[in-house]
Structure formats: C-alpha cells, structure tokens
Amino acid sequence: MKKPLIFLSLLMLIGLIGSYSTGKVTAENESKNVVDYKIDVQLKLDDKQHPNMLQATEQLVWLNDSSDTINDLQFHLYLNAFKNEKSTFFKESGGQLRGDRFEPGQWGWIDVTEIKIAGGEDLTPRKEFIHPDDDNADDQTVMRIPLSKPLKPGEKITLDIKFNAKLPRVFARTGYWGGFAMVGQWFPKIGVWETKGERRREVPGWNCHQFHANSEFYADFGSFDVRITVPAIYKEKIGATGKWASNQDNPDGTVTYNFKQENVHDFAWTIDNDYVVTTRRFKAADQVTRDELDRWTEKLNLPLEQIVLTDVEVTVLLQPEHRDQVDRHFAAAFNAIKHFGLWYGRYPYQTLTVVDPPYNGGGAGGMEYPTLITAGTTWWPTRAQSPEGVIVHEFGHQFWYGLVATNEFEESWMDEGFNTYSTAKVLSTAYGREILPIPIFGVPLFNFPLELEPSFMDRLMTLQGKFDDPILTPTWKYINSRSYALNSYSRTGLVLNTLERFLGEDRMAKVMRAYHQKWRYRHPTSQDFFDSVKETTGEDFTWFFDQFVKGTNTLDYEIVEISNIPVKERAGVFDEQGKKVEVEEKKAEKGSEKFDSEVTVRRAGEAWFPVEMAFNFKDGSTVTAIPKGVHDGVIDYNLTAGKDGRQWTDSWAIKDRWKKFKFPNSAEMISAQIDPAQKVLLDANLTNNTRQESATGIGAASRWSSGALFWIQSILQAFTLLS
C-alpha cells in the first residue's frame, strides 16, 4: 500500500511545482499601499555629453494610514547632500573621494520647483528645509511643507510635484561617470509617518532623517509607475526597479521606457551606453531539487507551498571588459535567489537586475534597491568569491531592507548585520570556504590559498576593538565610521552566529523564517526581533540581547589552571585498639593512581554566557559540563562522565569571576576546554579557552618559525640583487 501513496504524493508534488513555477501564487501578505508614485523623468546630457541632468514631474498619492491628524509633510531630498561642502553628509564624511575633490560641474543637487495639491492649493511658497538631526542650517536634505488643511486619519492627499536635479559625479552610491549613470535617491521621497506605538514610538511624528555619511534609507511601501526618457544612445542600455512595461521612440530622437512595480519602497534606475545586457530566467523547478524542497519542508516544519520558489527574470548589465564574467554573475544571482528563498521565504518579485558599474564608478557599486542591485568586479578577478560575495550580499538586502523594511537610519544592524550573517551562510552553502590567492600587481601569480572560515574575518575585525558603542545605536551617533561598520556588520554577524550555534541550526532557521514572514512588508524594530526569538523558541533571551546588542561588555572565558594532587594511601603511625600501628606507604600500581583534580575557570570579561566545558582525564574519560539553565543569577550545570554516565550538578553564580570544578579521587586531569564545540564566537580570546596539563608548544613553534625563517630569507635575498 505504500508505493501508490508515494506515487500519488509525487504526482501532487509535480503538480504543485508546476503551478508555482508558472507564477500562479496566491497573494501573500502584501504591503499596504501608503505611497503611490507616478514619475515622468527626462534625462539630458550636459554640455560635455555627460548624462546628469534630470527634469521630472511626480504625482504622489499619499495615504494617512495612521489615527493621527497630520499638519505637515516631510520629504527627503537626498541629492542635496552633494550640493556643497556645507551639507551634513559632506561634513560627516569629510567629502572623501579617494583623495580627489569635486571638480567644477561635478556637484549634485535637486530643486523642487513646484508642489501643488492636485487641482488645488499651490504649496510651493510654503516649502522649507529642516534639519531634525543636527543644527546644520545649511543642510537641504529634508524639506517640510506645512499644510493649510490638516490631513485626517485614513485620508489621501494627491500632490503634483515638478523638480529638476543634477546628478553628482559618482560618489556615494549615486551619480554619473562618462556615459554611465546610476540614478538612486533621486526624487522627492516622502518620509515615514509613525503613529504612537509604531516602532515603539512614544509620540507620533515624521521619521525623516537628514542624509548622513553612514546612514542609509527608510521609506513606506507602495507602487511606482515611472516613465524614463533618455537620448537614443541609451536605447536598450537601461535597467530599473520593477518590470519593463513598454517603450516608445519619440519624434525628437529620444526613447521613453516605462517601468512599474508594486510592494516596494524605492525606485532606482541606471543607463550606460556600454552596457552588455543579458537576460536569463531563474526557473525554480530547475534550480531547486525535490530533495531540497523536502529537506526544507521538514526543517522548517512548513507546508510545501510555503517552501517552493517562483521564477525570476534576471538581467545582468555588464561592462564590456567584464563580458566573460557573465556566467559568474548569473550563477551568483541564482544561488542567492535560491538559498535566501529557501531560508526566509520566496523572493516575491518577478525581476532582478544586477548592475556592474564602470571603472572609476565603483562608488555606485555594492548597493541595494528594490529588485535592482549594483555589484562590481575587477578586470582579472583573483578571488574565488568576488564578485560573488557582493552579488549575494546585495541580493540579501532584498530580504533585509527590501522586504523586511527596517529603519536603516536608526537600527542599521537589522539590515547590514542580518545580511552579513545570512550572506555568509549562503556563500558557504553555495561556494564553500573563501580562498584568497595572493596576487602580485593584480595578477594571481602565487595561488597560495588562504582558506578562511566564514566567521574568521568577522572575529578579526570585531573583537580587537574594545566596543565603543552598543550594536543598537543610531548610525550618525556611533563614535566614528569604523565603529558603525564594526557594529552594524561584523559584530552583528558574530552575535547572530553565536545565537545560531547556541540554539542549533534548525531552531535558528525557524526563528529567522518566522521573524521574516511576520515582518515582511513592514517596519520591525529591534525589540520586535527579540520578541520574535522568544515567540519561536519559547525561551527568554533578554540576557543575551541586553549584553551583546545593547551593551559594550567584552566576553572572555579562560581556563586558568589545572591541578592534580595525588591521593595517598594512609601512611604513618595510627592508634588501633590501644596499640600503635605503623603503616608503610603503599605505592599505587602505575596507571591506577588517584588524584584530587581541580580546574579553575575564570570569566575574564565583564559579560557572561552559559558556556559549555569539557574536562579530559588520563584514563581516556571525559566529563562534560552543560549549562541547563539560568535562574536567580546562577547558571546551573549538569556534569556527565562520559565513561560511566554518572551525572551530578554544580552551579556558577553569574556575578562570580571564577569557579573551581572539583573531581575528587579521579584519574589525572590532562586537559580542559571551554566551549569545545566553538559555539560562542563572541568569546574575544579563544587561545585561553583550552589548557593542557603538560604539552608545550615547541613543536608548533618550531614548525611555524622555520616557515618564518624561510620567508624572511626569501625577502632578504631580494635585497642581495643590489650586491
């Protein structure tokens, strides 16, 4: 009876895959349409034939989705960050452009020339620049429009806007270079109105920050319908957010393209007359095997229809000199669509565009926009995972920024850090460990492979810096951009990786999936993630997040000492039945000596963690100490002897800096190890996590210093060229 059943379910499965891959997906929880943009933009060349002048009309329908009555509107005018050296962005970043200064004609700006309520009042005279984050009166990146008639809850307002803009020379994400232009953050974008309680706000108000050196973006979901008119040289050399809807040749020799996309919160586009344009289809049915679907269904304990992926039309816009890397670009994009989709839920859009900026236009690379990402590669790629790493990372932002739209200004760890963690997972699943060859003048002459564990660089970059800021810090309030990068990227990567190793991979997969699905098309806060972890695991991780996301304390456990005191048989003179009896010392047989063993473990940092431990004895036995819970400031340990299965308990008060574990009358302890499974990547020093009773490092030291001797000799020999 079993066989037919399997056959039947197989049939059903094929049917399911068939229907899902043709895109007949029942609507998932879609976003609320807070914004509805219709933009008509014309791109013109400047007198040096650079594509950098924009002239546009924008119709915005905005829904007051709150229970508040709203008296003003606030807009981002990001391009004004590049207007002059007085902008907050320039002051914070020092205007670094690889040592160069902006040359005349390379600045960027945006001018709102008209803003009207459709068929009504002209609001243009009311516009003013505000600077909610600092006192920089010269910053023009936020525009405020007071309304004469307040907007009631649930009411919509339709605005007709006209604006002119000039793109800067590619600088931070946006701009032109030669015949290339990456047009991002280019239109007046309305801020996010947050009602009381939304993202745990106390007072309702606009969330509309200035453009800072380290900050990214935050906006409401909605739909975009954008018509782009470009000179004829850019015909078919264009890419944009969303689906291509139509195009037409105009009598004046220009071409107009129309792109549309729903359920997104931004729109970007790009042109380059040099683009080599290739489109291929990610066919879910071909890319994901039945086995994989089954495995994920089981792993996440979800029905199959929630696991299957949908097809995606992928377009890669390459520079001609990178033409031979087209397969690598597609493979990376396909891997990303597949693995992110299996892990967190299918990529819901029908298109993805991957952009490769030109040489010297790298400032536009490595950036994410809804359904469009910019990557970047080199003429002679020497690393195994570059450009793959950046493609996977930027695609990852479709999930952590695009779909789960956290506030990148205030909680950058929730997009960059979550993405650092998930990118590493996808890369190691799809490509294995990164191998770094050492190139000479860009040529991979010596393929001396440096194999790296995914967490290696995160540890190297993170743990040496004593933390100046908690991870959870608004981007413009970190002590410097190093601290921003360290906390938002690598340290978060380590925190989530540690949590995964603590929970186990499957439980963590469930946590991340549940969090992603719950908050897709919404704006969660850090606390929402913490709650989501609690909800899925049933455990309270406040202690973990308080210390490692909201705190700056260092975590470091160390084994201080192992001691073994021989247990002696009684010897000497004893009173027995009124007589003096002398007992001679008896030597125990070799190998069966008993010891009172003791190991001292210290919490060297301020932070604490329920670490596991293992103690090894000369007779080959091991005792493991597994934390079974934390209560009233005490970590309870279950100790298990591997040899006879004997169990007992012990405890370690959190406030105590050290703890001695005692093993009376046991075999000689030869080594002890904290965190033998290496779960706690946050431990700042792993070298003190183990201690051996006897071994010395002479062998290893000889081996490695002889290697050093060789390299020093080789370098010195180069100098003898002159003798």
Added chain:
Amino acid sequence: MFTAFFKGILLATKNWKLVLLLLVASILFSIPVVIPIFLLIVTTTASTSASGQMMADNLYAPWAADIVNQQFPGFSLESFGLQLGVGILIMGIGYLLLNIFFAGGILEVFASEDQRFSMRKFWSGSGAHFWRFTRLTLISLVFYGVAIIIFLLVRSLIGRVESRAEAFESVVYKTWFNLFLLMLMIAFVNMIFDYARISTVLNDSRKMIRETWRAIVFSIKNFLGACCISGFSAGADCSHSQDVEQTQFLCLRDALLPGQDAAKGGRAGFQVASQHCFIR
C-alpha cells in the same frame, strides 16, 4: 655561453664550503627576527590545544585572529604595513651590506687560479673589496634612482589617464608595460654593476667610477650576450624561487634554504665564468 653557464654551476657546487658559510651567515642574520616569533608561538600555544592544531599545515584561524586581537591591541593593517615595511627595509639594508662584504670573498675565490675555496682567500677578499664594493653600490643607487624616477614619471602619466578612464582595460597594459620597463632598467643597472665588481677584482682596481664606466661600455658592447646572461641568471633565480613558492611541504621548503644560497654563489660563479669567456 652555455659553457659559461655550466662552468658557473660547477664552480658553485665545487665550493660547497662557501655555500655552507653563506647559509650559516644568512640564517644567523635572520635569527633576531625568528626568535621572537618562536617565543610568541610558544607562549601563546603552550598548554593549549592550539599547539596541536598548529602542527597541521593550515594556519589555525581562531588562534591567528586572537593573536592579533590580544597581542597587538589597536592593530590596524595600515600602520602594521608601514612598520613591517620599515622593518624589512632596515633588515634588508643590513643584509645587503653583509652580502657586499661576502661578494668580495666569493669573487676573490672564483677569480683565483685554482678557483677553490679557502678561508684565507675568502676573508681577505671580503675585507679587501668591501669598501670598494660599497662605493660601487652607492654609485649604483644613482642609476637605480634614475630608473625609478623614469618609472614614476611614466606612472603619473598613466595615472592621469587612469583617473579619467571608464574601463580598466585601457590602462592595464600601460601599467604592465611600465612595470616591465622598470624591471628591464633595474636588470640593466644590475648587470652593469655585476661586471663592475668582477672587473674590480680581476684588475684589483681602486677607481670605482672608472670601473663603472668600463662596465657600462662592456654591457653596451656585448649588449645581446650580456642581456642573455643576465636573463639566464634571472631566469634561474626566478624559477628557483617559483619552485619554492609552490612548495607546500614544509620540510622540503626548508631543505631548499641552502639551495637559495647555492644559487647566490652560482650566480656569481656563473657571471665570472661568462665574463671570462667574453674577455678571452
């Protein structure tokens, strides 16, 4: 010319004591750097399981990361790179002086009647020619300086093109050509001063500027032949070091250390021999 090549190799192998001496000297020179490395590894891995991991061929990543984290707080690649560069430069100059000293001895041995190593010949040659060779090296620095200035000039020209480029392909070949040009210029200067040194020993000359001039004339006159010889010896050096780079097995790699010094002796012997075959 091939006879010269084989003669050189033969000369070096015949004088194994010389090679041994060079090896011991260069190892002694590296010891002050190697000992701290040795001690660092001993102190940080002793009594931990890292020592076991470090015995494997791969670098034990957690240890390596934490060595940086713990031993060098505030570590930054930029400042470390600078310190390392300055350190290497200072060591390199010291080592260069040592080799200038030895070069006199090597050439004295090879230029002698029986071409056999003896301590007396070696040390007296080293002492006798050291100051002359140092002067030659100082003169050579001017030539190297000119080569580097030409390289930098071309580079700044390329840089101007590069900063406006929209494709790397348009500059990469220029960059490589410039590097090739630099290597060619260095090889030529190098060759000139190799011959100047040989001629100094053969003629027991004290007039270094005159020897430089003669070597320039010699190199230009015998340009093709001289280039071939230098090319050969550079090729031998390169292939030798390539072998070494590609070697993953530590013991084999260490066994190649004397090979490096043999190559150094071989190079000198080979050049003396080739000089002989040109002159005679």
